[in-house]
Amino acid sequence: MKTDTVYKKAFNRMLDLLAESHLEARLPSENELRGRMGVSRTTIRKVLKELAERSIIAEEEGVRTIGRSIDRKDYFPDAETTPRNQHVEQHFMEWMLRGDTKPGTFINELELARQFGVATNGIREFLIRFSRFGLIEKRPNSGWHFKGFTEAFALELFEIRMMFELRSARLFAQLPDSSPLWANLEALKTAHDELRDDIESRFHDFSRLDNRFHRLINEASPNRFIDDFYDIITFIFHYHYQWNKRDEKQRNLAALTEHIAYIDALFSRDQSRIESVCRAHLASARQTLIQSLIGFEDPS
Amino acid sequence: MKTDTVYKKAFNRMLDLLAESHLEARLPSENELRGRMGVSRTTIRKVLKELAERSIIAEEEGVRTIGRSIDRKDYFPDAETTPRNQHVEQHFMEWMLRGDTKPGTFINELELARQFGVATNGIREFLIRFSRFGLIEKRPNSGWHFKGFTEAFALELFEIRMMFELRSARLFAQLPDSSPLWANLEALKTAHDELRDDIESRFHDFSRLDNRFHRLINEASPNRFIDDFYDIITFIFHYHYQWNKRDEKQRNLAALTEHIAYIDALFSRDQSRIESVCRAHLASARQTLIQSLIGFEDPS
DNA sequence: GCCCTACTTTTTATCCATAAAAAACAACTT
DNA sequence: AAGTTGTTTTTTATGGATAAAAAGTAGGGC
Known part of the structure; x- marks a missing residue:
């Protein structure tokens, strides 16, 4: 299943926006918000719906206004706003640069997937992307060869x-x-x-x-x-x-x-x-x- | 399901090898063949099994010899020996270079998948690999932008x-x-x-x-x-x-x-x-x- | 002790399914 | 008519399943 990190990050950003505006101000249009947040209107609507549900905003006759002041607790935790592939990247870089990964090691997609708690697919895509950095090399039908950060x-x-x-x-x-x-x-x-x-x-x-x-x-x-x-x-x-x-x-x-x-x-x-x-x-x-x-x- | 192109290609290569050898000659060991063909012993064994089944080779008391001469019809067709990702590559390059793909076009993974008859995953992996060529660029949560072979x-x-x-x-x-x-x-x-x-x-x-x-x-x-x-x-x-x-x-x-x-x-x-x-x-x-x-x- | 084949386990390539996100379409309002 | 919101369709991100291929283990013969 796709993660909803885009939504959660947009939600948090929206809270920031609301916190800056004065109370009872009227919200910008969905389209305007879409542009500002850099997400689709679909996502904005989802955010607005949740904001209304939590009565952070009030909707009356199609006009949205700020309902109450924002609390730290309203925010989604940061960890839930980083997409999977970025997660994989961080994990992998840590594994490579900090772990005892020796030059010449063979990298095993399945093992990394288990270790990082993601599907093999994500690992593989990351490794393909990462291979442009000249540190690893693919052997078809087999794993990847880590050449070492030497x-x-x-x-x-x-x-x-x-x-x-x-x-x-x-x-x-x-x-x-x-x-x-x-x-x-x-x-x-x-x-x-x-x-x-x-x-x-x-x-x-x-x-x-x-x-x-x-x-x-x-x-x-x-x-x-x-x-x-x-x-x-x-x-x-x-x-x-x-x-x-x-x-x-x-x-x-x-x-x-x-x-x-x-x-x-x-x-x-x-x-x-x-x-x-x-x-x-x-x-x-x-x-x-x-x-x-x-x-x-x-x-x- | 993984394709069996490795097996089929190895099979064809083995036929070449047998065709070159004189009849009744004893076959090299599985390990030796593995090295020569650049595939695993598992695959070699699969090939040998099929060869025996088709009585192209004869197995007696663990000794394998050439059983009959090779016919053109024994070979797997070439099309069945190219792995999926190479297939995708060829299709894509043709689509890009020969089709009327204009600079600025947006590339849709799903559509390409349908067009090429493969799963989206293969398309995506190809595009990630291909992106290093500087001709396409990814927009997260959206498609790819083709910048043009200009x-x-x-x-x-x-x-x-x-x-x-x-x-x-x-x-x-x-x-x-x-x-x-x-x-x-x-x-x-x-x-x-x-x-x-x-x-x-x-x-x-x-x-x-x-x-x-x-x-x-x-x-x-x-x-x-x-x-x-x-x-x-x-x-x-x-x-x-x-x-x-x-x-x-x-x-x-x-x-x-x-x-x-x-x-x-x-x-x-x-x-x-x-x-x-x-x-x-x-x-x-x-x-x-x-x-x-x-x-x-x-x-x- | 090395090399061989038989058998078992692990890993990769590949397809499929599905929620999230984007995009397209439609209807409404001023 | 341009901009808004509501609804539907399409596409992407991600997990899961599985046959093919690789890698590992085991027993036997020279």
């Missing part, structure tokens, strides 16, 4: 990343002055400066900034294959550093400083300066990853 | 291909004299020369050679992401040119000639010469693809 992987990943990033940075610098991306870069620079000034308390925010920055560089000359590749990087980093927080503040501060130098180089439009700053930044990111990988494999 | 696609594809190929060619030329790959390249050169001399009758053989060549170049410094990307290229070209044979001979001859120049450049180890030959070859391949794409979209 130094070799990191090196291959960064070789490509370097090629792509140099290319995109070069093209970015060639943008005409009229391009709106320059303003975006300026804004990003400000965000970097602010974060640096407040690094002690907000160092977790760096990864979001990192993402924004590298995606902006790619925007100068979009290529779907480069974007896809960047998805891999985002994914890998997201999970890897989620469980590997060692020296996080220091790491992020270093990267932040490199970014600022990188941004300045872009503004200078001096290609050789850009290249060297870009290389330096990626070399350091690679170094960080490999370092943490080793610490990960052999915690001594 | 000129933009070809340009983006070739931009990456150019980067990768230049990188690999450069590294290839830096291989030490002692590397065995030089001998492989020599052999490939010979194969090219032979094909050129016989181009009139064998021009179809070029695509296999093309693949071998580009994969050899990549072998100099393996990177899984580059290999994966080359899979995309192989796949796309395979299907695209399967249905688009216009000027095939001429096209292949031109590419063949470029390859020969490319190989010579590699032997010279002159980096700037390599780069220019490589660029020329890929530019021409891109040109060919785009040309045929246009002819494809708008047959005037």
